[in-house]
Each structure stands twice: as structure tokens, then as C-alpha cells.
Amino acid sequence: MAYQLHTGDCLQVLQQLPEACIDLIFTSPPYADQRSKTYGGIRPADYVDWFMPRAAQFQRVLKPEGTFVLNIKEKVVAGERSTYVLELILELRRQGWLWTEEFIWHKKNCYPGKWPNRFRDAWERLLQFNRSRQFKMYQENVMVPTGDWCKARLRRLSETDRMRDESKVGSGFGKNISNWVGRSLAYPTNVLHLATECANRRHSAAFPETLPEWFIRLFTRANDWVLDPFMGSGTTLVAAEKLKRNAVGIDIVPEYVAIARGQLQAYDEVSAADYPRSMGF
Amino acid sequence: MAYQLHTGDCLQVLQQLPEACIDLIFTSPPYADQRSKTYGGIRPADYVDWFMPRAAQFQRVLKPEGTFVLNIKEKVVAGERSTYVLELILELRRQGWLWTEEFIWHKKNCYPGKWPNRFRDAWERLLQFNRSRQFKMYQENVMVPTGDWCKARLRRLSETDRMRDESKVGSGFGKNISNWVGRSLAYPTNVLHLATECANRRHSAAFPETLPEWFIRLFTRANDWVLDPFMGSGTTLVAAEKLKRNAVGIDIVPEYVAIARGQLQAYDEVSAADYPRSMGF
DNA sequence: AGCTCTTATGAATCATTGA
DNA sequence: GTCAATGATTCATAAGAGC
Numbered sequence: 013m014a015y016q017l018h019t020g021d022c023l024q025v026l027q028q029l030p031e032a033c034i035d036l037i038f039t040s041p042p043y044a045d046q047r048s049k050t051y052g053g054i055r056p057a058d059y060v061d062w063f064m065p066r067a068a069q070f071q072r073v074l075k076p077e078g079t080f081v082l083n084i085k086e087k088v089v090a091g092e093r094s095t096y097v098l099e100l101i102l103e104l105r106r107q108g109w110l111w112t113e114e115f116i117w118h119k120k121n122c123y124p125g126k127w128p129n130r131f132r133d134a135w136e137r138l139l140q141f142n143r144s145r146q147f148k149m150y151q152e153n154v155m156v157p158t159g160d161w162c163k164a165r166l167r168r169l170s171e172t173d174r175m176r177d178e179s180k181v182g183s184g185f186g187k188n189i190s191n192w193v194g195r196s197l198a199y200p201t202n203v204l205h206l207a208t209e210c211a212n213r214r215h216s217a218a219f220p221e222t223l224p225e226w227f228i229r230l231f232t233r234a235n236d237w238v239l240d241p242f243m244g245s246g247t248t249l250v251a252a253e254k255l256k257r258n259a260v261g262i263d264i265v266p267e268y269v270a271i272a273r274g275q276l277q278a279y280d281e282v283s284a285a286d287y288p289r290s291m292g293f
Numbered sequence: 294m295a296y297q298l299h300t301g302d303c304l305q306v307l308q309q310l311p312e313a314c315i316d317l318i319f320t321s322p323p324y325a326d327q328r329s330k331t332y333g334g335i336r337p338a339d340y341v342d343w344f345m346p347r348a349a350q351f352q353r354v355l356k357p358e359g360t361f362v363l364n365i366k367e368k369v370v371a372g373e374r375s376t377y378v379l380e381l382i383l384e385l386r387r388q389g390w391l392w393t394e395e396f397i398w399h400k401k402n403c404y405p406g407k408w409p410n411r412f413r414d415a416w417e418r419l420l421q422f423n424r425s426r427q428f429k430m431y432q433e434n435v436m437v438p439t440g441d442w443c444k445a446r447l448r449r450l451s452e453t454d455r456m457r458d459e460s461k462v463g464s465g466f467g468k469n470i471s472n473w474v475g476r477s478l479a480y481p482t483n484v485l486h487l488a489t490e491c492a493n494r495r496h497s498a499a500f501p502e503t504l505p506e507w508f509i510r511l512f513t514r515a516n517d518w519v520l521d522p523f524m525g526s527g528t529t530l531v532a533a534e535k536l537k538r539n540a541v542g543i544d545i546v547p548e549y550v551a552i553a554r555g556q557l558q559a560y561d562e563v564s565a566a567d568y569p570r571s572m573g574f
Numbered sequence: 575a576g577c578t579c580t581t582a583t584g585a586a587t588c589a590t591t592g593a
Numbered sequence: 594g595t596c597a598a599t600g601a602t603t604c605a606t607a608a609g610a611g612c
């Protein structure tokens with residue numbers, strides 16, 4: 013599959029893309045007052061004004077039947093939750109977006125801490141926006157097996173697990189696959205249970221690969237185009253690549269673009285090396 | 294414990310209550326366009342205007358160090374999530390409330406169903422508002438058992454734990470290793486996992502008793518006063534009664550007040566019958 | 575394979591200190 | 594005053610190593 017990496021502010025970079033070429037935008041922008049050393053730290057009061065012109069570009073490049081998924085969470089300021097995310101939702105609607113749904117990402121291993129009048133924050137928002145009510149959705153791609161015994165096994169819907177299981181089948185070690193056959197599948201809900209990533213320490217705000225993977229499966233098919241305008245270390249692009257989607261990644265920090273390129277190349281090499289073997293070569 | 298039940302619109306009934314007499318308001322108001330047969334079905338566009346004068350009364354009767362917890366979820370209108378909850382939060386802040394936190398109630402067994410472009414809705418908001426940053430909170434009342442990791446970790450403190458402690462504290466003995474010894478309870482997060490209740494069929498919007506119970510334990514002590522201005526079948530009041538708090542319940546529908554009174558009396562009778570036995574009589 | 579045990583770490587929050 | 598930087602606090606999960 014093809015991927016393009018761009019260094020720069022997505023506000024400018026996206027102007028070079030044609031209209032209506034993207035099927036899914038999945039992104040986790042810098043939250044207000046976070047990642048200030050790398051992104052300049054947008055103030056909560058300025059956040060909506062900073063975001064909206066970029067959202068206008070998202071709207072332009074997204075296909076009319078595409079989907080825009082925004083991962084964000086407001087921080088606490090002076091003992092209160094900031095309201096900029098609420099204001100952003102209202103403003104995006106005024107820009108013409110439909111606020112179709114709000115998914116909850118339950119972070120099972122959230123950051124530790126104890127405070128006298130607050131518990132640990134264990135969830136983030138995944139806001140789904142659309143240009144039209146007739147957006148594309150492939151629900152069967154994210155169905156989960158029912159029953160507790162396989163829940164632990166399939167909590168991670170990663171492609172590597174699937175590949176490993178398939179290889180087990182091929183080699184005669186398919187212990188679980190036969191059990192799955194005939195098991196009823198169920199549709200998930202709008203609450204996702206995923207742990208935060210423990211592996212990637214080169215980017216300050218990486219989300220687990222299973223998060224973009226889930227939405228890429230739900231809202232795109234193979235050869236569709238995925239965009240992450242705040243790419244970071246490229247987790248969204250790696251997930252897209254593994255799922256055989258095309259991808260466009262943008263980040264303003266050259267170091268992150270380099271990391272993303274490295275991760276994508278590393279995957280491509282592993283993938284290329286594995287391919288002949290799995291085919292019997 | 295004492296409880297008062299009132300039939301009427303809380304906007305009027307609350308005006309009879311003195312100022313600053315309530316420690317916790319826990320309520321699940323009629324959602325917009327829901328329960329239209331009983332509450333008249335407030336339109337989404339009118340919801341904030343309908344709610345705000347009642348919120349002003351909540352603010353008046355709540356103690357300065359008390360807490361207001363609002364259980365609410367926006368419905369889907371024309372394929373989109375309504376925005377009246379977002380607007381309500383913004384408007385409540387303008388009224389002087391602090392939006393301290395947003396808890397998520399994850400409904401483990403949510404209503405079944407399937408739609409072409411939407412999954413089942415498995416969560417609701419529990420919005421915490423306060424009059425002051427110095428509100429009362431009794432975290433130890435809602436602690437949950439820790440996982441097995443605690444025992445394993447304490448058996449032999451890992452090298453990293455020891456190094457982290459020493460590097461941060463400097464003293465030879467870590468800060469709270471002693472706290473961990475023998476500890477079996479941990480503080481929860483802001484995500485609650487509770488099943489929905491199927492028991493009460495006579496009221497259209499019943500939540501499980503564990504939901505108000507959790508917040509009553511967290512924000513009040515025995516003999517404190519709990520208010521539910523949209524009482525429904527009285528789940529909040531029963532929870533308060535069981536926890537030996539005083540309670541005020543209001544509902545505009547006489548039938549619901551009757552149901553609530555019946556549930557409270559049923560509990561009191563059981564409780565009274567148990568009392569002598571449990572005291573050894 | 576299937577256990578146990580070890581280890582790292584995650585968009586956090588608050589109070590205090592310093593500019 | 595306002596604002597920025599620093600230090601202290603601390604739990605669940607998954608990957609990996611070992612048996």
C-alpha cells in the first residue's frame with residue numbers, strides 16, 4: 013500500500029491535497045496546554061480558534077461519505093474540567109459537521125495518582141463527525157466473539173494476533189480456531205476497553221495501535237485512504253499499513269516524521285521478510 | 294432516618310426549602326423528548342431554558358461544600374447526538390457552578406439492538422458540579438479491592454520500585470512502601486462499571502440502586518441530607534435510607550411519589566423487622 | 575504450551591517555588 | 594498579580610523472561 017508523509021502544519025500541507033480524497037480521518041491532536049515543548053502548547057482559551065481552520069481543511073479533503081474521528085480529552089484547570097472540547101463540538105457543528113456519535117475509550121491502565129478531591133482519569137473521548145448522514149460503516153469488521161472465555165484472548169484485535177492464529181491453523185496448532193467456528197459474533201458498543209501502550213517511549217502521547225485499528229476497520233475497506241493530520245510517531249499510519257489501507261500522515265515536528273517513517277519501513281521489511289515464508293517459499 | 298416526599302415541580306417545591314440545607318443532589322432528570330407522556334417531553338431546543346431556573350434552586354438549597362451530580366445522556370436526533378447537554382454544562386458554569394468532573398457510567402448490559410450506522414449506547418454521563426473547590430469528598434468510602442498484583446509485588450519489592458522510590462525521596466526508606474503492606478483496597482477511577490437494573494418496570498427511567506449509592510457514599514456521611522428533585526420511583530431515596538442519610542424527594546407525577554413511598558415503607562418494614570434480630574433481641 | 579514472576583510506564587494532578 | 598517550572602504522588606496492564 014502507499015503512504016505519504018509530510019512535514020509541516022496540516023493547515024498548509026492539506027491545501028495541497030485534492031478535494032474529497034480521504035475516507036477516514038483519525039487523529040489525536042495536541043491537547044490544550046499539553047506537549048508544549050513540541051507543539052507550542054495551545055492555550056485552552058485559544059484552542060477552538062486554533063482548531064477550526066484546520067477542521068475546514070479536513071472537511072474539504074474528506075469524501076462526503078467519509079468519517080472524521082477525533083481523540084481528545086479536556087484537562088483540569090484550577091480544579092475544574094476545561095470546556096474547550098464542548099465548545100469545539102458546538103463550533104464544528106456550526107462549520108457543517110454532523111456530530112454523529114461519541115465513543116468512550118476506557119483506559120484500563122490509566123495514570124496513577126491520588127488527590128484529595130479527584131479520582132484518576134481513566135477515559136478519553138472519541139468524537140465521530142460526518143459530512144453526511146449517509147456515511148460508510150462496516151460493522152461486521154469489528155464484531156467480537158461472545159463468551160467470557162475468549163474475551164481475554166480477543167481483547168486485543170490486533171492483526172498480529174490474527175496472523176499468529178492463522179499460522180497456527182496452517183501448522184496444525186490451531187487450538188482455538190475450531191472453537192471459534194460456529195460461535196456467535198456480537199456487535200460491540202460505543203465503549204472501547206483498551207490499555208494504553210507500554211511499548212512506544214519515543215513519542216510522548218502515543219495511543220495503542222488497537223485504537224486507530226478499530227476505527228480503520230469500522231470505517232474503511234482495503235485500498236481506502238486514511239489521514240492523520242497530527243501523526244506523532246505514526247501509530248495511525250502503521251495500523252493503516254497493516255490493514256492494507258493507503259495513508260497520509262502529517263506532523264509539524266521533523267523528528268516525529270522521521271520516527272514514523274522508521275516504523276513504517278520497519279513494518280514493511282518485516283512484512284516483506286515474512287511473506288515468502290508464509291507462502292511456503 | 295428522615296425522608297420527605299413532595300409531589301410537584303421541583304421549581305416550586307424547592308422554594309419552600311431553606312438555603313444551604315442539602316449535602317448532595319443526585320438526580321437523573323427527564324431527558325429531552327424522553328418520558329414525554331409523564332413529563333410533557335421537553336424539546337431539545339428548549340431543554341436548557343427549562344433546566345436553568347431549577348438549577349438555580351439547586352444552587353440555593355445546596356450547602357457551599359456540597360455536590361450536585363447530574364446523570365444525563367443526550368439522545369440521537371436525525372442521526373446526530375443532540376448538543377443540549379454540552380450547552381447545559383456551559384450554561385451551568387455561567388450560573389456559577391464549577392464543572393468539577395465527568396464520570397462515565399459504563400452500562401455493562403445495555404439495551405440490545407442493531408442499527409446500520411450506530412452501535413449500542415453503553416454509557417451515560419455523571420456530571421459533577423460544585424459551588425466551591427472545597428467540597429466534601431470521602432474517597433475511602435468507595436475504595437475497591439486491589440488486584441492480585443499487590444500481593445505479588447509486596448512479596449519482594451522489585452528493583453525498579455525501590456530505585457524509583459529512592460531517587461525521588463532520597464531517604465533510604467521509600468515514601469509509602471509501608472502504605473502498601475497489608476493493603477487490599479485501592480481508589481477507583483472516574484469510570485464506573487455497573488449493570489443496568491431490570492427490576493423496576495413501573496418507572497421508565499430507573500437506574501440501578503448502586504449508582505446513587507456510590508455517589509452518596511462518596512459525597513456524604515451518615516445523617517447528611519440527600520436531594521433528588523426528579524425522584525421517579527425513588528431509587529435515590531431508598532439508597533439514601535439504606536445508608537442512613539436523610540433524604541428529600543420530589544416528583545411531579547403523583548403515581549411515582551406513591552411508588553417511592555411504597556418502596557421506602559417496604560424497606561423500613563424489612564429494616565424494622567431485621568433490627569431486633571440483628572441487635573440480638 | 576501454559577504457568578508464574580518481573581519490569582516498564584502511561585495526554586495526570588496538585589501544591590509549592592521562582593521569575 | 595500572573596504565569597511557568599519543579600517535585601511528589603502512585604495503579605493496572607502487557608510484554609518478556611524463566612520454569
